[in-house]
Amino acid sequence: MLPFFNMKKRFILFIVFICVFEIKSEDRFIFSYNTFSQIPVYFVSPEKVDKDTRLVVVMHGRKRNGKQYRDQWIKKSKELNLFIIVPEFSEKNFPGVYKFNYGNVFTEDNQFISSDKHLFSIIDPLVKFSTKKFKIKSNTWGIYGHGAGAHFVHRYVLHNPEATHTLAIAANLGWYLSMTDQHWPFGLTNSNINNNQLKKAFGKYFLLMLGRADTSTKPNSQYVIEHWDIINLQGEHRLARGRNFFESAISKSKEVNEFFKWGMVEVPTKKGHGNTEQMVPYAAEMFFARLR
Secondary structure (H helix, E strand, O other), X not given: OOHHHXXXXXXXXXXXXXXXXXXXXXXXXXXXXXXXXXXXXXXXXXXXXXXXXXXXXXXXXXXXXXXXXXXXXXXXXXXXXXXXXXXOOOOXXXXXXXXXXXXXXXXXXXXXXXXXXXXXXXXXXXXXXXXXXXXXXXXXXXXXXXXXXXXXXXXXXHHOOOOOOOEEEEEOOOOOOOOOOOEOOOOOEOOOOOHHHHHHHHOXXXXXXXXXXXXXXXXXXXXXXXXXXXXXOOOOOHHHHHHHHHHHHHHHHHHOOOOOOEEEEEEOOOOOOOOOOOOHHHHHHHHHHHOO
16 A cells, blocks of 8 residues: 555545535736746635645646636635635647646757746745735645646656645646656656656655546547657556556656655546546545645
8 A cells, every 4th residue: 555545445425515606807816937927827715714724736727727727626625725726827828738738848849948947937936925925824735737737747746856845636647757768758768857856756745646437549639649659658548548657656766766655546437538526526635635
């Protein structure tokens, strides 16, 4: 049993009721840092910010729909005392997978970009700014991403092991920065990630969430079509790729001799690549438990 999930399975009876939470149009702010300017950040606050409130950064998917991702977390924000912030990285300013999913680490012709221009570099300052702005007393915080946002999060963990998050969760990635000798962005070769960085990454809490029904074998974007052969080397569908990635990470942690603080869960989903009703409630409960 991995250390992250040394817990018994339990069944929970949910009493479902309908709540309507009003979100005002001004529930967003603009954040600028370094070379990144005028980033809209959507947020939802619990009923009252107190000493037990915890901050969670949510990364939107490839549709760049920060407001919709914020709205998906409203109910759990109120229930679990989570303060949710969702930075929105528009397709206009951050086009394609290299600028967003991959964190602006390399150019498309594989030239390394200076670290101050990595998109990952905006997260910690955004957290510090938000904590001060909203008078959040705790310095424990988490980051969550689904789909393209999960691409961002798992690469954030690997490329940025000095980050201050307490827990990172990535749900339903299409493919991975795998623990293999494939060339970046599909593997570690030419990734600028060394064994010391891997040791630090493995030593921080990271949860990979997979949907059991996320088994489509059809490409869902032009980029995926163009790279389908190499993506399929990681597995025939998202579920298989996630399992393979996690197993390879376990092996790599042993190779670099680091205690492994990562975990993986398979959510019993009923449809392929859903988010709101399938992944968010489980992720929110994990943040509530781990960020105490």
